[in-house]
Amino acid sequence: xxxxxxxxxxxxxxxxxxxxLAFGDGDLDQALKSLTSRNGVSGGMILSTCNRVxxxxxxxxxxxxxxxxxxxxxxxxxNVTNYMYAFRNNDVIRHVFRVAASLDSMVVGEPQILGQxxxxxxxAQDAGTTGMHIGPVMNRAFVVAKKxxxxxxxxxxxxxxxxxxxxxxxxxxxxxxxxxxMVIGASKMGRLAAKHLKRNGVSSVLIxxxxxxxxxxxxxxFEGAAIPFEQLGDHIDRADIVISSTGAPNLVITKxxxxxxxxxxxxxxxxFIDIAVPRDIDxxxxxxxxxxxxxxxxxxxxxxxxxKDRMTAAARAEEIVDNEVEAFCSRMxxxxxxxxxxxxxxALEKLRRxxxxxxxxxxxxxxxxxxxAFHRMTQSMIRKILHSPISKLxxxxxxxxxxxxxxxxxxIFNVQGK
Amino acid sequence: xxxxxxxxxxxxxxxxxxxxxxxxxxxxxxxxxFTRPAGWTDGVNSARESLSVYxxxxxxxxxxxxxxxxxxxxxxxxxxxLSKKYTFFRSSLVAVVAGFACHAMAIVIRAGxxxxxxxxxxxxxxxxxxxxxxxxxxxxxxxxxxxxxxxxVFPVVFLxxxxxxxxxxxxxxxxxxxxxxxxxxxxxxLIFLGYxxxxxxxxxxxxxxxxxxxxxxxxxxxxYDRLPAxxxxxxxxxxxxxxxxxxxxxxxxxxxLWAQLEWGQFWGTDLKIVLSLFTWLIYLxxxxxxxxxxxxxxxxxxxxxxxxxxxLISFLGAGYFGGLHSFTG
Numbered sequence: 010x011x012x013x014x015x016x017x018x019x020x021x022x023x024x025x026x027x028x029x030l031a032f033g034d035g036d037l038d039q040a041l042k043s044l045t046s047r048n049g050v051s052g053g054m055i056l057s058t059c060n061r062v063x064x065x066x067x068x069x070x071x072x073x074x075x076x077x078x079x080x081x082x083x084x085x086x087x088n089v090t091n092y093m094y095a096f097r098n099n100d101v102i103r104h105v106f107r108v109a110a111s112l113d114s115m116v117v118g119e120p121q122i123l124g125q126x127x128x129x130x131x132x133a134q135d136a137g138t139t140g141m142h143i144g145p146v147m148n149r150a151f152v153v154a155k156k157x158x159x160x161x162x163x164x165x166x167x168x169x170x171x172x173x174x175x176x177x178x179x180x181x182x183x184x185x186x187x188x189x190x191m192v193i194g195a196s197k198m199g200r201l202a203a204k205h206l207k208r209n210g211v212s213s214v215l216i217x218x219x220x221x222x223x224x225x226x227x228x229x230x231f232e233g234a235a236i237p238f239e240q241l242g243d244h245i246d247r248a249d250i251v252i253s254s255t256g257a258p259n260l261v262i263t264k265x266x267x268x269x270x271x272x273x274x275x276x277x278x279x280x281f282i283d284i285a286v287p288r289d290i291d292x293x294x295x296x297x298x299x300x301x302x303x304x305x306x307x308x309x310x311x312x313x314x315x316x317k318d319r320m321t322a323a324a325r326a327e328e329i330v331d332n333e334v335e336a337f338c339s340r341m342x343x344x345x346x347x348x349x350x351x352x353x354x355x356a357l358e359k360l361r362r363x364x365x366x367x368x369x370x371x372x373x374x375x376x377x378x379x380x381x382a383f384h385r386m387t388q389s390m391i392r393k394i395l396h397s398p399i400s401k402l403x404x405x406x407x408x409x410x411x412x413x414x415x416x417x418x419x420x421i422f423n424v425q426g427k
Numbered sequence: 428x429x430x431x432x433x434x435x436x437x438x439x440x441x442x443x444x445x446x447x448x449x450x451x452x453x454x455x456x457x458x459x460x461f462t463r464p465a466g467w468t469d470g471v472n473s474a475r476e477s478l479s480v481y482x483x484x485x486x487x488x489x490x491x492x493x494x495x496x497x498x499x500x501x502x503x504x505x506x507x508x509l510s511k512k513y514t515f516f517r518s519s520l521v522a523v524v525a526g527f528a529c530h531a532m533a534i535v536i537r538a539g540x541x542x543x544x545x546x547x548x549x550x551x552x553x554x555x556x557x558x559x560x561x562x563x564x565x566x567x568x569x570x571x572x573x574x575x576x577x578x579x580v581f582p583v584v585f586l587x588x589x590x591x592x593x594x595x596x597x598x599x600x601x602x603x604x605x606x607x608x609x610x611x612x613x614x615x616x617l618i619f620l621g622y623x624x625x626x627x628x629x630x631x632x633x634x635x636x637x638x639x640x641x642x643x644x645x646x647x648x649x650x651y652d653r654l655p656a657x658x659x660x661x662x663x664x665x666x667x668x669x670x671x672x673x674x675x676x677x678x679x680x681x682x683x684l685w686a687q688l689e690w691g692q693f694w695g696t697d698l699k700i701v702l703s704l705f706t707w708l709i710y711l712x713x714x715x716x717x718x719x720x721x722x723x724x725x726x727x728x729x730x731x732x733x734x735x736x737x738x739l740i741s742f743l744g745a746g747y748f749g750g751l752h753s754f755t756g
Binding site: 160162177179180181182183275276277278295298299301303307310311 | 655
């Protein structure tokens with residue numbers, strides 16, 4: 010196995026460097042062909058996202074890959090080498106597994122990266138540059154990523170304020186289907202939360218703003234209904250979720266108002282999300298039964314706790330990666346020595362037959378039983394001669410530094426590995 | 428089937444209002460004799476004899492197997508909630524379903540051997556309650572797929588089954604004459620199925636309160652993220668109440684009719700009957716507030732919990748109150 014990976018990511022390089030080395034989707038086919046046409050490179054795959062550029066290749070050294078990256082983008086090597094990382098063999102596998110499982114992402118556990126890797130792999134397949142080993146590595150990486158996703162809490166909870174709002178709404182209402190949202194004010198955060206809620210199934214969005222035109226414009230985006238600010242009180246009863254983010258200096262929604270609302274709603278619960286600073290909704294509203302109020306700090310706290318959970322899950326995920334890398338490498342390597350073993354056996358078997366043939370006449374007439382015994386004897390000798398080298402080979406295959414010694418055994422027996 | 432005479436129950440006198448003047452004795456305990464609708468079709472009181480019954484012991488073996496399986500199910504359901512790994516829950520579900528099958532078989536065998544409703548002894552009643560509670564859970568699970576509900580129901584089922592096991596007394600094997608009546612086939616299943624539904628109401632209410640507290644206080648520790656959404660808890664409580672309440676209502680009505688036909692008055696005087704009425708009033712209030720004033724959530728949950736505590740007191744206390752509803756062994 011001769012795997013090499015060279016790349017740079019948000020952890021090692023600023024965006025100015027990353028963008029200079031990034032590949033456009035349209036260029037990849039060309040780039041892959043150029044990569045694999047280089048001397049010693051027998052396969053390759055390129056992953057290029059806004060956070061990372063990585064070249065995975067079946068190549069004996071990282072220098073040629075680094076050169077490829079720089080010459081392809083016409084960037085002087087010395088300018089970017091310091092921003093790059095390079096891995097070989099087992100470390101490549103570990104890195105690929107970690108990236109696919111989103112352990113190396115800016116937001117650990119974010120789900121996009123796996124899709125991006127799958128796409129990059131598909132492009133390499135289309136270009137016919139996946140070589141011998143890239144396929145098995147990638148397929149295993151997808152399995153490991155899925156395993157980590159299901160077995161750890163790495164991607165289970167919301168890590169952005171707007172998504173935390175959705176998560177809480179789900180905790181209150183279960184399904185968001187058939188629920189109505191009212192957005193008061195047209196701030197960016199309010200829009201974002203409304204967008205997430207809409208995507209998660211809420212059936213209608215009511216929008217109100219002091220400047221009615223902005224409400225109308227936003228209503229168009231969300232396929233909702235705009236309501237004049239003065240009529241807020243007439244419509245708020247309908248809303249199961251209220252997102253408030255006005256720039257008002259004092260309270261927009263007071264406790265007596267909410268008490269009235271909840272009576273008119275016959276105690277059906279309401280979730281108030283106050284993401285305005287200064288706050289729009291009286292904090293005492295939270296004391297009313299069936300009313301749940303979260304302000305920006307509460308949401309941030311949810312996010313912080315979720316992030317903490319994610320870190321714990323990431324530690325567990327790293328363990329899974331460790332085990333998987335070990336299992337995968339030993340599988341790959343024992344697969345690698347298998348042809349050597351077969352070749353050794355075949356070579357000695359041939360030797361045995363040739364020698365019997367050569368001395369057959371000198372042996373004189375033999376009975377069937379004697380012939381049979383003769384064969385058994387010679388076969389048994391070969392088995393015994395090979396026993397120790399074969400078991401040693403299998404042992405070396407599992408060892409990370411066994412490669413050279415495997416090579417030595419091949420030389421001694423004068424056989425090829427493949 | 429074996430029959431023994433001569434064991435009349437002391438209770439009988441307390442319940443047969445008016446002297447048991449009509450002698451109607453069962454001659455030798457065949458099934459038809461004591462399950463015959465003696466007395467209630469013509470409204471004539473009759474004094475029957477207690478009957479001792481055949482007991483193979485098979486049912487208790489099955490019940491112990493069920494108990495073992497329930498303990499496995501309980502353990503795995505706790506592990507599920509602690510570890511958030513749903514593979515544990517699969518084992519839990521398999522164990523309790525197998526346990527429930529054994530349990531149901533135990534009850535059927537027991538019923539066959541008694542040739543009567545298996546509810547007259549403490550052992551039978553606890554076993555039956557446990558079985559219907561498990562049935563209630565399984566139905567709720569099929570409908571709602573709430574994993575965490577198991578953590579609230581399985582311990583109750585396990586405990587009831589355990590008590591049944593401990594309370595088992597092979598020597599106590601008579602059925603008191605006073606309750607040898609076909610009404611028992613209507614009255615008790617209605618009440619017990621009602622209990623099963625109401626125990627789900629109870630579990631749903633507890634889950635609601637825990638979840639509500641977590642959301643209000645913004646303190647998300649414990650099993651907060653392993654519980655279903657608030658509205659799901661509320662819906663579960665309400666629906667199971669909507670099933671349980673009519674069942675206990677019909678159960679109480681059938682009991683009253685039984686008493687009327689047998690003894691000429693609707694209400695007996697034992698404490699259980701009084702407590703049951705009290706329980707029924709709590710649930711009536713709950714239904715009323717839910718329907719008329721739109722109560723839901725926390726207040727409804729508190730009332731549902733109060734109702735179920737009342738159920739438990741009247742059920743668990745039955746053995747100590749004396750009277751018609753006490754156990755015979």
